[in-house]
Amino acid sequence: MVEHEIEFRELTLPSEENQIFIIFFVIEKGRSQVMNGFRTMTDQEKDEVKDLIIKMATVVDFKSQKIRWRLQKRYTYGELKPRGHRLFFFLKEGNIIFFRYAKKKSDSLGDTFYRETEILKRRYENEFEKRL
Numbered sequence: 001m002v003e004h005e006i007e008f009r010e011l012t013l014p015s016e017e018n019q020i021f022i023i024f025f026v027i028e029k030g031r032s033q034v035m036n037g038f039r040t041m042t043d044q045e046k047d048e049v050k051d052l053i054i055k056m057a058t059v060v061d062f063k064s065q066k067i068r069w070r071l072q073k074r075y076t077y078g079e080l081k082p083r084g085h086r087l088f089f090f091l092k093e094g095n096i097i098f099f100r101y102a103k104k105k106s107d108s109l110g111d112t113f114y115r116e117t118e119i120l121k122r123r124y125e126n127e128f129e130k131r132l
Contacts, residue, residue, distance in 0.1 A: 005029055006127045008097060011053070018058045021091070026099040026124055034087055037101030041085060048082045056080075056096060075114055077121045090121050092128055099124045 007027040013019060025034045038046065048066075055062045069078040069091075080087040080098075084105035089098045100117055102109055 006124065008128055008131065013054055013057055020060060021057045021094060021096045023053055023057050024095055024097045024128075026097065033101045034098045037085060037087070037103065040103075045083055045085065049080065049085070049087070052080055052082065053096075071114065075118050075121075077117065088117055088121070090125060092125060093132060095128070097124065097128060 005028060008024040009027055009032075011023040011025065013023065025032055027035075038049065041049065052064060052066060055064070056067065066081050067078065068081070071077060071079055077088055077090040077099075080089065084103055086102045086104060086109070087098050088100040088102075089096050091097075100120060102113070108114075
């Protein structure tokens with residue numbers, strides 16, 4: 001793999017004084033699936049996502065119906081789910097790393113999608129560990 005093919009860019013949060021987690025998103029080959037998906041959202045949806053991410057990073061054990069910190073027992077990543085947009089993340093040593101985006105208003109994305117997402121998560125997790 002070419003060096004710097006995968007990057008982890010930190011999100012700057014407006015309130016860092018009580019920050020529990022540092023937030024990153026993945027960029028692969030110069031593109032970020034997460035940020036590209038974020039850009040397709042309405043301003044209201046973007047504000048909702050920003051608010052949820054800030055709360056995830058700053059509130060101990062933050063709970064919301066729009067956040068699943070872990071999907072089922074077999075997957076080791078979570079999902080932020082505002083209005084049909086799905087942003088997938090994993091936790092690693094005081095960090096939350098957003099790595100995948102999908103849009104689906106209802107129902108499941110299907111087991112194949114979730115298995116592929118688990119494989120992606122493991123790959124990004126390994127790359128992130130190299131940088132620690």
